[in-house]
Amino acid sequence: MSITADMIRGHTDTIILRELLDKDSYGYEINKAIQEKTDNQYELKEATLYTAFRRLEQAGYIQSYWGDETTGARRRYYTITEEGRAQYQNAIADWAHAKLLIDKLIL
Amino acid sequence: MIDKIRAYLDNAFENAPKTRRMEDLKEELYSNLVEKYNDRLKHGLSEEDAYNTVIRGIGNIDELIDSVREPSPLAPTPVQETSARAIRTAVAVALYIMSPFLVILIDNTAGIGAMFAAIAAATGLLIYNGMTRKSYVRTEDTIVEEFKEWHVNNSRQRDAVNAFKGAFWSITVAIYLLVSFIFRIWSFSWIIFIIAVAIENIVKGILALKE
Numbered sequence: 001m002s003i004t005a006d007m008i009r010g011h012t013d014t015i016i017l018r019e020l021l022d023k024d025s026y027g028y029e030i031n032k033a034i035q036e037k038t039d040n041q042y043e044l045k046e047a048t049l050y051t052a053f054r055r056l057e058q059a060g061y062i063q064s065y066w067g068d069e070t071t072g073a074r075r076r077y078y079t080i081t082e083e084g085r086a087q088y089q090n091a092i093a094d095w096a097h098a099k100l101l102i103d104k105l106i107l
Numbered sequence: 108m109i110d111k112i113r114a115y116l117d118n119a120f121e122n123a124p125k126t127r128r129m130e131d132l133k134e135e136l137y138s139n140l141v142e143k144y145n146d147r148l149k150h151g152l153s154e155e156d157a158y159n160t161v162i163r164g165i166g167n168i169d170e171l172i173d174s175v176r177e178p179s180p181l182a183p184t185p186v187q188e189t190s191a192r193a194i195r196t197a198v199a200v201a202l203y204i205m206s207p208f209l210v211i212l213i214d215n216t217a218g219i220g221a222m223f224a225a226i227a228a229a230t231g232l233l234i235y236n237g238m239t240r241k242s243y244v245r246t247e248d249t250i251v252e253e254f255k256e257w258h259v260n261n262s263r264q265r266d267a268v269n270a271f272k273g274a275f276w277s278i279t280v281a282i283y284l285l286v287s288f289i290f291r292i293w294s295f296s297w298i299i300f301i302i303a304v305a306i307e308n309i310v311k312g313i314l315a316l317k318e
Contacts, residue, residue, distance in 0.1 A: 045166025
């Protein structure tokens, strides 16, 4: 499991971009979606997740804004930019290529 | 238990710089952790267990804080630029001092023209020095930064004021010498200095009112 986790961690940025493709979202919601998709087998550490947000924002792939929740603490939402969508396409192309090569090498 | 989450974050962020970005990160973490905590309670965990899973799930929070830390602001002015600035000031002062003698050395209108040209050049140098002083770019959203910005802008203004003052007094001395030589009125031409002081203070007053 820990090797799998390491491999997945290398794709944190792409995972986040994927979650933001359909709709704007915030930290916990994204992490919850990841958990559900993996049947509770994988979950990002908050430190990893929020470092990735900052990195992606700096690169111009995502933007953030504060929600207007009237009750409780405010949420910080993220939205994907055009550059972010392009980056996502690049990343899945890379992944498809890598998967092909690894299959050839180890199967 | 929610208080404990707040306390945990307060403790983790204790030594972090108090910037807007850092406060935002803390606030964002807090709201998300609380939501996660409440979710765990709904799934039947005890308060104690919910708190522990939430905190354990954070991972290396120091690394996260470091990623938001900004590089140190206000790079020092390069030595080269500082010395160029000093040379300009020195030349300007020399021109001021020499300007009245141009009238004595060169006869007639040419001398007067040379004097005013020297004063104009010196004033130009000083104003240039004042204007090219880098305006401070705020790197962090804190009160300290605001003060630094104010301070730099303020000294820019002071440079300009000093340049005009220098020109003003040189011209006064020049006129004094000129008028006294030409009309031989040494006995009472010194009154020009009193007039000059009055003019300076009037201008100062007008500027103060404008602000």
